[in-house]
Amino acid sequence: MTKFFATVCLPAISPEQVPDAIARALAPYDINAGERWNPAGEWDRWTIQVHRASPYLVRPAHDGDPRLLTPATVPGADLDPLGPLECYGGPRGLLDFDTMRQRTVQGYDDLRAAWDELAAAHPPARPLAEFVARHEADPDGYPLDRATEEHLLQPLVQEVAQRAVAGDPHFGTSFLTTDPVAWFARDHALARERALRTALGKYALVTLDGRWRDTSSEGYLKWADEQLEHLAPDTVVVDVLCHC
Numbered sequence: 001m002t003k004f005f006a007t008v009c010l011p012a013i014s015p016e017q018v019p020d021a022i023a024r025a026l027a028p029y030d031i032n033a034g035e036r037w038n039p040a041g042e043w044d045r046w047t048i049q050v051h052r053a054s055p056y057l058v059r060p061a062h063d064g065d066p067r068l069l070t071p072a073t074v075p076g077a078d079l080d081p082l083g084p085l086e087c088y089g090g091p092r093g094l095l096d097f098d099t100m101r102q103r104t105v106q107g108y109d110d111l112r113a114a115w116d117e118l119a120a121a122h123p124p125a126r127p128l129a130e131f132v133a134r135h136e137a138d139p140d141g142y143p144l145d146r147a148t149e150e151h152l153l154q155p156l157v158q159e160v161a162q163r164a165v166a167g168d169p170h171f172g173t174s175f176l177t178t179d180p181v182a183w184f185a186r187d188h189a190l191a192r193e194r195a196l197r198t199a200l201g202k203y204a205l206v207t208l209d210g211r212w213r214d215t216s217s218e219g220y221l222k223w224a225d226e227q228l229e230h231l232a233p234d235t236v237v238v239d240v241l242c243h244c
Contacts, residue, residue: 005241006042007201007206009206009208010237012236014067018069018077019077026043026206029212030043042212042242046243047241048239049239054103055083056069056086056090057099058095063084067091070082089238091233097200097229108192111170115180118156125157125181126154129182131150134147151179201225205228
């Protein structure tokens with residue numbers, strides 16, 4: 001079972017028309033389409049949704065615009081209430097992409113600062129790759145499960161895992177399966193640039209002409225960011241949470 005977010009671009013339509021329009025746009029990628037299965041399939045069910053930490057932001061001048069996708073304008077979608085100047089999507093011209101990018105980069109900077117603070121409070125930690133390399137050099141004398149355990153038992157790695165489990169605002173649950181030592185060893189400028197690119201682009205993007213493209217293709221995040229940035233102001237943008 002896998003869940004992922006996809007962004008769907010739709011022509012200028014009213015909010016109440018959006019669910020049916022999404023269904024039509026995603027239909028070619030329904031895994032269950034056809035007699036047995038669909039070789040182009042990507043999902044088996046979906047719902048309109050946004051990531052709780054990064055909903056679409058509304059340009060202040062358009063606050064309350066009835067064209068925005070909200071629980072009030074799409075009543076049949078069972079959408080949860082959001083905060084001020086937040087929505088589930090809408091016409092691109094009403095959405096504040098610049099502030100969304102700033103929010104994402106600030107989130108990365110805050111995460112990096114939180115890591116630096118933890119790293120200063122604990123002994124230096126080594127990445128998992130070093131433990132695995134030792135295992136590969138001596139498989140019998142240093143089993144893989146021991147290598148993994150010794151990596152996880154490092155105080156800094158333990159602290160990150162504990163914070164992730166506790167719902168820390170910086171260290172999400174992805175750090176339960178990602179080596180934080182290696183993750184934060186990445187080039188800071190490049191990592192910050194990647195964070196900027198993920199502000200708009202989700203795992204997949206369905207274009208106005210019905211094309212599906214996702215992170216499995218090279219250069220996807222840059223392409224998706226540019227596609228969304230240059231949409232016509234009345235093009236509707238909405239995210240869906242897909243299951244497959």
